[in-house]
Amino acid sequence: MPAPIITLDRVDKRFPNGLLALQAVSLGVAPGEFVALLGPSGCGKSTVLRLVAGLEPPSAGHIAAPALQARADAPTAFVFQEPTLMPWASVYDNVWLPLRLAGMSSAEADDRVTRALAGVGLADFQQAYPGELSGGMKMRVSIARALVTRPQVLLMDEPFAALDEITRQRLNADLLASWQAAELAVLFVTHSVFESVFLSQRVLVMSARPGRIVAEVAIPEPYPRSAAFRTSRPYLDACNELSRALEAAHADVPT
């Protein structure tokens, strides 16, 4: 097992209003690993991502994400639940943004921007504006923007939650293709048992208030995973196991 690229060691997060959002959360993500963080809304999954990205400091414990600090041109790549695009800029300019902020001119960045857009199937939409795209296409732009810096770590915060099932399955498959093409560790937050099993090598189950990691399920199925995987025995078994773990973790929580 190589040294983890993200480590959380007994991390607490207490918000200014006194709410304890996370309690003693420990986890590690290895380079190139795909890990899902599964839990219901409000359990603190997104807070874990925000702490890893450095958007908020932890209240206690230790976070190490060496890759994030090491390379200035490959900082944290973060995909929000919303596409979070600049509506006034073309698709091309939106994807160029991270490189532009790092000081790369259009000419220097062109090759990478074009390839990132081709990688998510939007080569023909470079000059379109976000308002002219569907929800799924906007999310593809958001993913292209995240990957254009060639990050070693990708943090995703329920990126497909607002999409319809067909679009979501397509984007899941394409995300796995992008992940396999790059040497990329992904920490993927979701509330969908099915999504977590289809995508990841390991699923961490979180309980709510305060958020803790209560179970860990390995999905040792090889990649590439086709649509047939969704109806296979190991897939269904993993889904069952995770559903039970979620159930157990939230038995005492009113919904």
Place this chain on the structure above:
Amino acid sequence: MIQRCLPALTLIGLLLAWELLVRLGRIPHYTLPAPSLVLATLWQNFGSLAGSWWFTLKITFGALLLACAGGVLIAAVFALSRRIETALFPVAVVLQVTPIVAIAPLILIYVPSTTAALLLCTWIVAFFPILSNTVIGLRAAEPNLRELFRLYRATPWQRLRFLLVPSALPYFIAGLKISGGLSLIGAVTAEMVAGAAGRETGLASRILEASFRTETPKMFAALLLLVMTGVLIFWSFNALSRVLLGRWHATEQQRAD
């Protein structure tokens, strides 16, 4: 097609009705001049009116330019510091709510140059919509986009250029549309109060003069120039808004649904 011609047709219809009313009702021209007479008067007096028009235009656009500069500058300071905003916003409100007609005489006393006094009065009327809209606009950037810029370690200058300015632009344009109209109103109001005669005076002075001499057609001619100026301002800012926001902002999107 008919939809597009509708405004022009309405206008022509109204003018015709006015012309007929005056002619058939034999209304004397010092009470209500017919549109044809107004146009003729404008043609005959264009030489003397043009100078006044130019003066009013200078005040209007000079003040509007200063209102843009001042409004945006003050808005930027407010956006940087809540404390300064809290301290100074009441002053801006006081300036805004005081009727310009009421303080113009004071300003005319305090400011030695009439032109400068007129500019100041007009500026007071015009700057507030730009200020308040730009303040809101500079704070309107989407929180997730702000965090994205933080993640990518944007410098303050990059944040301003790539995030805050584009976010604030629709708000600024909305303020500009209001201020454009207001600056003309402010300029004419201030001129009315100043009431000066002589060469360096605007259309408001022409209207006052004509009114003293009961030259009603000339009043209408000057009025026509003012209306045309106002419409021109309105049109050009709408066009500017379409050019700057047309492709992406909801206010300029024309959808069938």
